[in-house]
Amino acid sequence: MALKGIKVIEFQGLAPGPFCGAILADFGASVTVISKLDPVPYDVFTNGKRIIAVDMKTKEGVNIIKKMCSSADVLLDTFRPGVMEKLDLGPNSLTKINSGLIYARLTGFGQSGLYKDKAGHDINYEAMSGVLSLLGRNGEPPVPPLNILADFAGGSMLCAFGILLALYERTKSGKGQIVDCAMTDGLTYLSSWIFRSRPLPLWEGEPGSNLLDGGYAAYRTYKTKDGKFMAVGALEPKFYLNFLKGLQLSPENYEQFDIGNHKKFADIFLTKTQAEWCQIFDDLDACVTPVLEINSMMEHKYHKSKQNKLKSNNNTIIPEPQPSLSRTPGVSVGRESPTMPGQHTIHILKELGYSKVQIEELLKKGIVYANRKSNL
The missing domain is CATH 3.40.50.10540 (Crotonobetainyl-coa:carnitine coa-transferase; domain 1)
Known part of the structure; x- marks a missing residue:
């Protein structure tokens, strides 16, 4: 070692x-x-x-x-x-x-x-x-x-x-x-990146209204039908297009940086369970993943495939x-x-x-x- x-x-x-x-x-x-x-x-x-x-x-x-x-x-x-x-x-x-x-x-x-x-x-x-x-x-x-x-x-x-x-x-x-x-x-x-990027338009609004802090509709979490959550990080155009594809929405009607998209996305995510959304987005390169609960995260196939965590005696x-x-x-x-x-x-x-x-x-x-x- x-x-x-x-x-x-x-x-x-x-x-x-x-x-x-x-x-x-x-x-x-x-x-x-x-x-x-x-x-x-x-x-x-x-x-x-x-x-x-x-x-x-x-x-x-x-x-x-x-x-x-x-x-x-x-x-x-x-x-x-x-x-x-x-x-x-x-x-x-x-x-x-x-x-x-x-x-x-x-x-x-x-x-x-x-x-x-x-x-x-x-x-x-x-x-x-x-x-x-x-x-x-x-x-x-x-x-x-x-x-x-x-x-x-x-x-x-x-x-x-x-x-x-x-x-x-x-x-x-x-x-x-x-x-x-x-x-x-x-x-x-x-937090050097945050400080150095302050002059950029990433941080023009109040906390919670910017690109990376929940203000961007395609970079936040959404509740699912079964009370669980999905995390969306579709920042780049190619990922955003795949994200819309997963939601069965047309790119012509949902401009990427329109804050108003949030409510529509939220309503759609409530129509399916977390498992159902995982099945859809596992086949799409859209930067969409489930929010795993800490007590059951080891059951997810990602962690099973990595085998990079273990459980103690208790x-x-x-x-x-x-x-x-x-x-x-x-x-x-x-x-x-x-x-x-x-x-x-x-x-x-x-x-x-x-x-x-x-x-x-x-x-x-x-x-x-x-x-x-x-x-x-």
Whole structure:
């Protein structure tokens, strides 16, 4: 696997940090999570990672972490700016003992600027990036697409990309560096095409009335007879002609960019079920597809033909790592059992050279937590 041999230390946080660590683990990195004694709830990305529970507010706990970082390649900091410095675990401290360490910092507003110390969530970072303002319609309040854009696209993915860039550069310089990934700035960068295309006539109207945001009748979703939906993306003339063919409409009567077409298209889609429309458009190159429901998407022939997703033991869909590599593909660590808090504490301490007596003392003092003392 592409990242085999790379050691990652991940400080447990909410969704963006754990997914960044999961991306690295999916492609072969060995990821060890440092959790507090009271671990973060709802971390669904523990699979395939090791976890040690440490009291980071104690000198002994900090020393354990420093020992771990001395041989690590990457550290993933998910705390607000300044927290790691207060613990004596900031980049200035850790790079003294490991000059090759890639110190990745994943936060909402970054390590500098007016908002660096402010709390926030995906919706706030989307709002500050300018992108959320485009996700409304008819003067209604904009609605974020769950927490995908800032948390995972502008955050996890770009942070992982920054780590890979730093690892590659290290092969030349031998030195590590700090990766400052701000989810707000990451989402802004991710939206570069939108910003650069603003002068074009694509964005002349209010949100929800333009070519790509639902204003164009041939680029939106439509409800079907059985209460499901079809997605239409017939932008180019050749696709639009095939789209009209599927609806049994004449091109002479339905000019491509006439906003008034929407009602007619909507009425026609209500006359057939989603399955019936799929049967029609499967034979037409019209950029029309069903809106698959997340709980049943695996039953669709596209996903069956690709075989690029799997189900875990509790029947949860675990997507396969992307992109696909021809020689060193990723393998989802999500197929492994979830890792429990403190599950690898004793094993990791042994690796660091702690004796049985020392480990017993750390457990007794509450410096570390282990849920499997039998490993001692």
